[in-house]
Amino acid sequence: MKTDPCSQSSLLHPDEAIVKLLEQVHPLYETEVVQLSDALGRVLAEDLASSIDLPPFNNSSMDGYAFRFEDLKDNQTLTMIGHAFAGHPFEGEAKPNTCVRIMTGAPVPAGYDTVQMQEKTLANGELIQIEAPKGVGANVRYRGEEISSGGKVLSVGTLVGAAEMGVLATIGVSQLRVSRQVKVAFFSTGDELRPVGTELAPGQIYDSNRYSIQGLLSRANVEWKDLGVIEDDPEAIRQAFRTAAADADMVITSGGVSVGEADFTKQILDEEGEITFWKLAMKPGKPFAFGRIGEAVFCGLPGNPVSSMVTFYKLVWPLINKMKGLPQAKPVQLQAKLAGDLRKFPGRVEYQRGILSTNAQGEAEVSITGGQGSGMLTSMSLANCFVILQQDQGDTPAGSLVTVEPFNSVLC
Numbered sequence: 001m002k003t004d005p006c007s008q009s010s011l012l013h014p015d016e017a018i019v020k021l022l023e024q025v026h027p028l029y030e031t032e033v034v035q036l037s038d039a040l041g042r043v044l045a046e047d048l049a050s051s052i053d054l055p056p057f058n059n060s061s062m063d064g065y066a067f068r069f070e071d072l073k074d075n076q077t078l079t080m081i082g083h084a085f086a087g088h089p090f091e092g093e094a095k096p097n098t099c100v101r102i103m104t105g106a107p108v109p110a111g112y113d114t115v116q117m118q119e120k121t122l123a124n125g126e127l128i129q130i131e132a133p134k135g136v137g138a139n140v141r142y143r144g145e146e147i148s149s150g151g152k153v154l155s156v157g158t159l160v161g162a163a164e165m166g167v168l169a170t171i172g173v174s175q176l177r178v179s180r181q182v183k184v185a186f187f188s189t190g191d192e193l194r195p196v197g198t199e200l201a202p203g204q205i206y207d208s209n210r211y212s213i214q215g216l217l218s219r220a221n222v223e224w225k226d227l228g229v230i231e232d233d234p235e236a237i238r239q240a241f242r243t244a245a246a247d248a249d250m251v252i253t254s255g256g257v258s259v260g261e262a263d264f265t266k267q268i269l270d271e272e273g274e275i276t277f278w279k280l281a282m283k284p285g286k287p288f289a290f291g292r293i294g295e296a297v298f299c300g301l302p303g304n305p306v307s308s309m310v311t312f313y314k315l316v317w318p319l320i321n322k323m324k325g326l327p328q329a330k331p332v333q334l335q336a337k338l339a340g341d342l343r344k345f346p347g348r349v350e351y352q353r354g355i356l357s358t359n360a361q362g363e364a365e366v367s368i369t370g371g372q373g374s375g376m377l378t379s380m381s382l383a384n385c386f387v388i389l390q391q392d393q394g395d396t397p398a399g400s401l402v403t404v405e406p407f408n409s410v411l412c
Ligand code: AMP
Pocket: 188, 189, 190, 192, 193, 205, 206, 207, 208, 209, 210, 254, 255, 256, 257, 258, 261, 302, 303, 304, 305
């Protein structure tokens, strides 16, 4: 059987690595108050209760007629005595054998208990015939049926997404207390790297990691600081680490953590902080460094562009989430049918990049995004999921069921 030349029993399984890494970070304890309009992506630092009932009054869920259900015993035809519009309640009094024309969201006038939808009525001037009535209370949304005043609506640790923004507005919250933003400083290392907007000399490449990392940090909704490209020079790297750690909760670098290259990062972090080099049983992303510099947590990502994204995604993102005060949630995974044959050497957990779709039979189907080299960043761009293949798994034929993890859309 073919085996991965990199396979070693000393490699650490990524699931174990995540557990060990999470033990090393803690939620930030500082909080701040933000306006509701600035709250998207923030994490609630306190439970939030409603000061009002929701709905605040009994109202109609239909356009139709409000009436007293008991009146139908004698007569299915009622006399319309007024109107209730959303924002404009009926101001008269409910009387036996009468009804009020009512619109969706309008208060159900006191004394009436039921709404008949317009489509099931016959109108003859002011006389309204009720056809096939449903029952007492039909089409009424009751005061407090969703939330009652004083009741908890959102819990500490909730990520504020689009729905939460709306829920908070519904109960009249204009400001809320959230965990303060996690601050992350990052830089790339490598003499071969040039920033975009400059010409490449022979042997040089553009620095792409800073942009993919910036994108991931923005998606993770942290406050980030880009410190640029730092050459492979001990003093430049030392200075960059000091600047980065001065005002950050986390420092992220890419490059310079694989064998033979780690010396500067290792040397400097041994002097200025602490560092451990990890060899992970994952592909892409075998080398990974973790440590501390000053008060900041340090994550050293491998330089290969796909490796840096995958290690960020699988290892760094959970750390950021913990620092933000979010509860740890296992990523959603599902089984999908493999559209073509898949190549894999047993040895490491692989995160191949896939395109998940629904096939003509309505089944979840996944295809691999072509070349899977750890430098081929287009494989991430084409993908909408990881195809996760366990350590001992080898080549896998088309039609097999494989584990798929859709990319996190971050905020609902
Ligand atoms: P390293 O981890 O520094 O050994 O780099 C591994 C590979 O990733 C090399 O081919 C580097 O040129 C490439 N690489 C490192 N950093 C970057 C970066 N910021 N952007 C694009 N490629 C990079």
